[in-house]
Amino acid sequence: MRADSAAEVITKALAALRAATAPDSADDADDHEAWSVYAPLLWQAAADGTAALPLGLELIGSPDPIERRAGCDLLCDLSTRHEAARAGTATALVALAQRETEDRVPRSLARAIEKTYDPRAVPVLVTLAGHPDAEVREQVARSFAEVITGRPDGPDIRALITLSRDQDPHVRDWATFTLGVQAEVDSPAIRAALWERTADEHTETRTEAIRGLACRHDPRAVPLLAELLGNPEGSHLLTFSAAQITSSPEPLPALLEYEPGEDWVTDAANACNPTRRARLDAWAWELVSTLHRLRPDLDAAVSMDRFGWGRTLGVHAAFGSSGYDIEALLARADGNPARAADLVATDLPSTPPHSPPDPRPR
Helix, strand or coil, X not given: CCHHHHHHHHHHHHHHHHHHHCCCCCCHHHHHHHHHHHHHHHHHHCXXXXXXXXXXXXXXXXXXXXXXXXXXXXHHHHHHHCHHHHHHHHHHHHHHHHHCCXXXXXXXXXXXXXXXXXXXXXXXXXXXXCCCCHHHHHHHHHHHHHHCCCCCCCHHHHHHHHHCCCCCHHHXXXXXXXXXXXCCCCCHHHHHHHHHHCCCCCHHHHHHHHHHHHHCCCCCHHXXXXXXXXXXXXXXXXXXXXXXXXCCCCCHHHHCCCCCCCHHHHHHXXXXXXXXXXXXXXHHHHHHHHHHHHCHHHCCEEEECCCCCCEEEECCHHHCCCCEEHHHHHHHCCCCHHHHHHHHHHHCCCCCCCCCCCCXXX
């Protein structure tokens, strides 16, 4: 796309945005059509990063809040499509956040700075977390997911804890989801905030809090999770995943009431079955022990994600393997750990790729 054609597309997008946000617009169908035109046009304009970046920067510098909003939305799509544009986009959006006073812009600003994946987004989002508009606070709760600091007491986590107590249920819902499921950090303060929300009158918020506690292997979540699973209408993929992570037998009776066939149901039931779980642990031990005998150079080890269920067989980084999912590996080996060890030993070279020549004399 040429720079001038990108500008033409932006002109059309601005016209659609003005139509969608016109205060005298009374036709919902027309509004919906305008919004459905606006987003694809921006995505099209963002395809050419070289042309889109100066256009986006020009728009966010406009005195017109409609144009600044469109500029944020364009920079959001640009950052999504072009990694090279993210640093410059983050710099410009941080500067915009420091001077923006119009209520129509911050929601788009929060979305855009999220997609830069830049740590400078965190203080911007922390400030916007106190915005009087609930839609802005909801977007902030969503946007923290891509820029989590990883610190249990970080400013992002503290802001999410505050947002999880917001008066608006949708803000609480998204803040609890981001804090509980997407932010893979743990602390007494995080657990206390999640436990508080398990009594929330808003069903979705309560559900996210239960899942978040389950992801942290908090035993208080187990009976609540079993209760969720006991209501088929309220079951969700993430609820089954949470059951997997707890590995507790308590949800098993509820899980066995579901029709078999869906992978996530089967996986959750297997994880909560103490007999099968003990057998998998024994297989994993036999697998890694056999590998140490066959190929001590692999330095094989079994690990499990802190906020997950699956067990992974890892080998020395020099062999260039990201590891093996143990259940998938055992399936390849028809459930035979010794056969699985042979498969790994055969898969990997006897010496690491690109290894230096042996300096010892022959």
